[in-house]
Amino acid sequence: MKKPAHSEAALQAAVTELSLAVGQIIRRLRTEGNPDALNLSQLGTLARLDKNGPMTNADLARTESMKPQSMNTILAGLEQEGFVERRPHPTDGRQILFAISSAGHEMRRQRGIAKRNWMTAAMSELEPEEFKTLVAAIPLIRRLVGS
Amino acid sequence: MKKPAHSEAALQAAVTELSLAVGQIIRRLRTEGNPDALNLSQLGTLARLDKNGPMTNADLARTESMKPQSMNTILAGLEQEGFVERRPHPTDGRQILFAISSAGHEMRRQRGIAKRNWMTAAMSELEPEEFKTLVAAIPLIRRLVGS
DNA sequence: TATTGTTATACTCTATAACTATA
DNA sequence: TATAGTTATAGAGTATAACAATA
Numbered sequence: 001m002k003k004p005a006h007s008e009a010a011l012q013a014a015v016t017e018l019s020l021a022v023g024q025i026i027r028r029l030r031t032e033g034n035p036d037a038l039n040l041s042q043l044g045t046l047a048r049l050d051k052n053g054p055m056t057n058a059d060l061a062r063t064e065s066m067k068p069q070s071m072n073t074i075l076a077g078l079e080q081e082g083f084v085e086r087r088p089h090p091t092d093g094r095q096i097l098f099a100i101s102s103a104g105h106e107m108r109r110q111r112g113i114a115k116r117n118w119m120t121a122a123m124s125e126l127e128p129e130e131f132k133t134l135v136a137a138i139p140l141i142r143r144l145v146g147s
Numbered sequence: 148m149k150k151p152a153h154s155e156a157a158l159q160a161a162v163t164e165l166s167l168a169v170g171q172i173i174r175r176l177r178t179e180g181n182p183d184a185l186n187l188s189q190l191g192t193l194a195r196l197d198k199n200g201p202m203t204n205a206d207l208a209r210t211e212s213m214k215p216q217s218m219n220t221i222l223a224g225l226e227q228e229g230f231v232e233r234r235p236h237p238t239d240g241r242q243i244l245f246a247i248s249s250a251g252h253e254m255r256r257q258r259g260i261a262k263r264n265w266m267t268a269a270m271s272e273l274e275p276e277e278f279k280t281l282v283a284a285i286p287l288i289r290r291l292v293g294s
Numbered sequence: 295t296a297t298t299g300t301t302a303t304a305c306t307c308t309a310t311a312a313c314t315a316t317a
Numbered sequence: 318t319a320t321a322g323t324t325a326t327a328g329a330g331t332a333t334a335a336c337a338a339t340a
Contacts, residue, residue: 006278014282015266019176020191021288024212026173028292029166044167065171070331094298094339119162122291130287131153135161137284140277141168144269145175217308241316241321
């Protein structure tokens, strides 16, 4: 059995504090901005499709640690707004590929970040070293989740 | 006007990635573990009371960037389980101080030494340098939110 | 039989609104 | 009038369950 690299107390404190910080930031992210804008998950999914290219519902759900049924709801919203398009899978008749549309690209460019403007502003106030620390921590958080 | 310390592209990428990571971790935090256990907000509130001493509903709500009505629900749950107690405010008849009870302390202590949750386990797998980075990032996240 | 997607439903967490009591 | 707390209601976001179609 591998010996933990950090003291038990430091570990527990970090877990508590990270949980609290994450809860706090998600509340702010959810309530900020106009209510009719895309929500956090929709923006994230759009960003993922933009970065990775067309993906299936199931793949997207796995990437964001979410149930396919939940991702379905997110994609339905994006599709209704015209920000994503369906494409049949070339070989597998079950699967459906979702791709970001030109309207989706335009949305990302224009008002995609509206809901997160406060965060952008707050981040730009960080010192260079602090920003570097924060950016380095993001993949660590994702690794904790296990993706 | 102050010039941002980081490139626009790096800033936007960081905002997107942090938002996604936060969403991911909050989903896992919510769904993991037995459903009858205390939820994330309840555990956080208990930790806060343990650390800061007795606080009012309004103070707790401010600390966690939450509405008093929402904090009320959280405190009601904790009170029902016997993990917090009410105390009248010495001078202001409107205010009610909430304090962690001995049962609340016991619950926290047992949780600490009991079976680690996934996050504790995952964190203990981090390299010392990585753990240091993650811990350093937590207050930065809280600062972003503005607490 | 396993996987993909869909539909229907329910649950968790938090917000908004309206009220009462004390300052 | 302002602030603390309470109660009732609503909403967003995601999960669970059950099903049909394809592999």
